[in-house]
Amino acid sequence: MTTSSSERGVSLGMPELPAPAYPDDVRARLETDAREVIARYPDSRSALLPLLHLVQSEEGHVTRTGMRFCADMLGLTTAEVTAVATFYTMYRRKPSGDYQVGVCTNTLCAVMGGDAIFEELQEHLGVGNGETTDDGKVTLEHIECNAACDFAPVVMVNWEFFDNQTPASAKRLVDDLRADGRSRPRAGRRCAPSRRPPGSWPASPTSGTGSSKRAAVRDPLPWSA
Ligand code: FES
Numbered sequence: 001m002t003t004s005s006s007e008r009g010v011s012l013g014m015p016e017l018p019a020p021a022y023p024d025d026v027r028a029r030l031e032t033d034a035r036e037v038i039a040r041y042p043d044s045r046s047a048l049l050p051l052l053h054l055v056q057s058e059e060g061h062v063t064r065t066g067m068r069f070c071a072d073m074l075g076l077t078t079a080e081v082t083a084v085a086t087f088y089t090m091y092r093r094k095p096s097g098d099y100q101v102g103v104c105t106n107t108l109c110a111v112m113g114g115d116a117i118f119e120e121l122q123e124h125l126g127v128g129n130g131e132t133t134d135d136g137k138v139t140l141e142h143i144e145c146n147a148a149c150d151f152a153p154v155v156m157v158n159w160e161f162f163d164n165q166t167p168a169s170a171k172r173l174v175d176d177l178r179a180d181g182r183s184r185p186r187a188g189r190r191c192a193p194s195r196r197p198p199g200s201w202p203a204s205p206t207s208g209t210g211s212s213k214r215a216a217v218r219d220p221l222p223w224s225a
Contacts, residue, residue, distance in 0.1 A: 019067065022069060026058070030058065037051060037054065055067070055069055056091060060095055061092040090159055098137050101140050103117050103170070105118055106149075113167070117165055121170055124174065135178060148163065151164055153165050157173070
């Protein structure tokens with residue numbers, strides 16, 4: 001005897017329609033930025049990761065429209081782009097706050113206080129794992145080890161390191177981010193919100209050296225001063 005898909009609780013659903021394209025003005029602007037990024041690589045498909053960051057900075061997360069744009073620009077299929085975008089946790093697949101606050105709760109950070117930090121931040125912010133504060137500023141989440149164990153416990157804001165945190169310092173950090181975002185990570189200038197104003201994509205994130213190169217990626221233009 002066989003059972004239907006609905007009896008097994010499986011919804012086959014309808015095939016998804018193609019993602020809508022960006023409005024013409026947005027696409028034109030993003031194309032300019034994307035061409036500059038692509039030109040830095042001998043093989044255009046190598047530009048996929050920065051292009052995903054580009055479309056993420058446009059909407060705050062990687063949408064189907066953004067993935068379609070990347071595929072169009074690089075001559076890839078949307079399936080190829082989706083496979084990459086869903087593999088790396090740095091690409092967000094749903095709307096989130098300006099600041100993605102990740103608390104490392106892997107073994108070393110956990111025993112050094114990461115678990116306590118995460119619990120206190122949940123209570124302090126009134127959100128659970130993966131949830132965003134009402135003001136849209138902070139999304140809190142567990143993160144896995146980011147190879148900064150010697151600075152445990154580690155908190156990351158938009159993937160910038162804040163080392164040797166305590167529950168008290170982590171609460172000050174998120175309060176500061178929600179107020180005006182002037183907190184500074186271990187290296188370089190203060191964290192920028194994940195969603196940037198149009199046209200503020202780094203003109204040349206690979207120029208410069210060392211911390212100046214990282215700072216260029218993090219806070220490329222004085223739009224937020
Ligand atoms: S366990 Fe937290 S950075 Fe490695």
